[in-house]
Structure formats: structure tokens, C-alpha cells
């Protein structure tokens with residue numbers, strides 16, 4: 094039986110790799126809807142190849158451009174409402190959320206509310222609205238399958254019958270391009286330097302997050318919610334080779350790890366075929382040729398964004414939404430050349446200090462907090 098899929102963020106790094114996996118199993122998946130922002134060239138190409146009935150695009154202008162390029166008619170929806178509409182389509186087996194940033198939150202909740210399984214690449218959704226997303230998935234009894242490589246690894250290593258016996262979760266981090274830089278060197282890095290990740294080809298936003306270990310901070314919060322583990326039991330370990338994707342240590346001293354080539358198609362495929370494992374022709378690890386595997390402690394002083402994530406997580410409530418929103422704004426400013434790299438965690442800290450967190454919240458509350466934090470982050474940068 095074919096799996097009917099909606100893919101949000103099809104033109105991005107994850108979206109393109111999802112389609113790569115789908116194309117390698119031509120009879121197993123049917124693309125019902127594709128959505129992207131403004132890359133109408135690639136989106137048109139993808140639509141003409143996969144012939145989805147529904148399409149989403151960021152703006153009305155992009156919709157007009159797109160319409161002219163389609164070989165067959167498709168219903169075109171626009172904006173965030175378009176994403177929500179696609180996430181709620183009936184007769185869908187899996188919604189893959191591969192957009193970047195907070196815009197993933199509302200469509201994720203919409204898909205879960207409709208009873209459709211979600212494969213979630215978008216970590217900002219969980220960081221901003223973890224309790225809402227987990228409650229919705231539980232209330233509707235709908236699977237929420239992680240795509241993020243570390244969380245896919247943990248998902249694969251976590252024995253459901255032994256959850257109580259988990260000692261700790263060990264999240265691995267590559268360390269990014271600036272692992273060996275001094276704090277002084279870090280202050281002067283350019284966007285071009287920060288966009289050169291040593292192991293993974295990813296979109297710009299997550300690549301900048303990785304360079305300052307803020308991606309790992311977001312992933313600590315993501316792991317807390319997805320696996321319902323307290324922050325004290327989540328440890329980050331630098332592993333520059335990105336071969337061990339994460340580990341679960343149990344109370345009996347056993348550690349289960351998931352290993353593989355640094356290739357996102359592996360966790361993507363697992364999310365698409367879960368609970369099955371299908372044979373593919375992607376590159377394999379060769380232990381006889383693999384370089385040594387090393388592990389070291391992260392430098393929390395040099396990369397304060399990671400410590401701030403633990404702080405936001407332990408504070409709880411709406412604080413993690415503030416961490417996320419301030420970071421999204423700061424990363425954008427850094428990419429535009431408006432601030433130095435080391436300002437990113439400073440801006441996050443400053444906005445977190447101003448925030449009085451809500452202990453519990455609704456979706457509307459969290460969108461208000463998100464908007465407030467963005468304005469506050471922009472105000473902080475004006476001071477520089």
C-alpha cells in the first residue's frame with residue numbers, strides 16, 4: 094500500500110532529501126501536497142515531477158509565478174493558512190514538517206489535531222510549543238516521529254518497556270566549524286565562515302545555530318519534550334566525526350547508540366517507513382576505514398548559547414519560546430551582517446532576562462510571546 098504524504102518545506106535541505114528518499118521507492122509513496130516559500134523554480138520542478146493535487150507557496154506573487162509553470166493544474170494555497178490547510182487534508186498518512194522556524198508550529202498542531210501522523214524535522218516547533226505539541230499528539234493518539242538525526246537516534250535506542258530505567262540521554266554534537274577557535278576569534282567570524290559546517294549540508298539558519306552550539310541547545314529542549322526526560326538527564330558530548338548520532342545510557346550501565354554515515358536520508362527514511370526498516374543503496378559506514386571516534390566536553394563559556402538553552406528549559410513555561418524567537422531574530426541579523434557572531438547569545442540572554450515566563454500557555458499565548466520576544470530582540474540590537 095502506498096503512503097500518502099504532505100511535505101511542508103520541499104525546496105529546503107530536508108525537503109529535497111525527503112524527495113530523494115521518496116524517489117528511491119517509486120511505488121511506496123504518493124506525494125499529495127508540496128509546500129515551499131519563494132523558490133518557485135525548484136517548487137515547479139518538484140510539482141511537475143510528483144504531480145501533487147495541492148501546493149502551498151509563501152505569497153500570492155509566488156503563486157502567480159508558479160501557476161504559469163505547472164504542466165498540470167494543482168490547487169495552489171498561499172501563506173501560513175495554506176500550510177495549515179495542507180496539514181489538515183484528509184486521507185493523508187504522514188505530514189512531514191520540514192519548514193524552518195516557528196512557522197512550523199501551527200501546521201504541526203493542525204496535522205495532529207486531524208489525527209495525521211507527523212514526521213517532525215522542525216525543532217523550533219517543539220522548542221516554542223513543546224507542551225502543546227506533546228499534549229495534542231497524546232490526546233489524539235497520533236505518532237510524532239522525529240527526523241532530527243540525534244532524536245531519530247534516541248527514538249531508535251529508547252526501549253519503550255525500559256523508559257524508567259534510563260540513566261541519561263547523551264546528545265552528540267559535531268562542535269561546528271569553530272570548535273577550536275578562541276573567544277576572541279569567534280567575535281570576528283563572518284557569515285561565510287559560519288555557513289561552512291564540517292559535516293552536514295543544511296539550510297542557513299540551522300548551520301548558524303550549529304556554529305554556536307545553539308542548535309544543540311535547541312536539541313536539548315527538543316529531547317526533553319520528545320522523550321519526557323528531565324534536563325538533568327540530558328548530556329551533550331562533542332563528537333566531531335558525527336558518526337554516533339546519539340546514545341541512551343540505562344541504569345544497568347548499558348549504552349545503546351545509533352551510528353551511521355552523516356547522511357540525513359537515513360533518519361528521514363526511518364521516519365517515512367517507521368516502524369519498518371527498508372533496504373536502500375545509500376552509503377554505508379565502513380568500520381575498517383572509519384577514522385577514530387572521539388568525544389569531549391563542550392566549552393559552555395565559549396558557547397554560552399548552549400548553557401542558556403538549559404537555563405531556558407529548566408525555567409520552563411514560555412521561556413523556551415523566548416529562547417527560540419530571540420535566536421531566530423539574532424541569526425537573521427548576523428546573516429545580514431548587522432551584528433557579530435558572539436552577539437547572538439548575548440541577545441538571547443538579554444531578551445530572556447526581560448521575560449516573565451508563563452507557566453502554562455495556549456497556542457495564542459505562545460504566539461504572543463514569540464512576537465514580543467522578536468520585538469525585544471530587535472530593540473536589543475538597536476542598542477549596539
Ligand SMILES: NC(=O)C1=CN([C@@H]2O[C@H](COP(=O)(O)OP(=O)(O)OC[C@H]3O[C@@H](n4cnc5c(N)ncnc54)[C@H](OP(=O)(O)O)[C@@H]3O)[C@@H](O)[C@H]2O)C=CC1
Nearest residue numbers: 102103104105106107129130131132192214215216295296
Ligand atoms: N538540514 C538538515 O540537515 C536538518 C534540518 N533540521 C531542521 O529542519 C528544518 C528545515 O531545515 P532545512 O531544510 O535545513 O532548512 P532550509 O532553509 O534549507 O529549508 C526551509 C524550507 O522551508 C521553506 N519555507 C520558508 N519559509 C516558508 C514559508 N513562509 N512558507 C512555506 N515554506 C517556507 C523554504 O522554502 P523556500 O526555500 O522556497 O523559500 C524551504 O523549503 C529546520 O527546523 C531545521 O532545524 C533538523 C535536522 C537536520
Ligand SMILES: CC(=O)[C@@H](O)[C@H](O)COP(=O)(O)O
Nearest residue numbers: 241242266267268269303308
Ligand atoms: C543533521 C542534524 O541533525 C543537525 O541538527 C546536526 O546535528 C547539526 O550538527 P551539530 O551537531 O554541529 O549541531
Ligand SMILES: [Mn+2]
Nearest residue numbers: 241242243312
Ligand atoms: Mn540534529
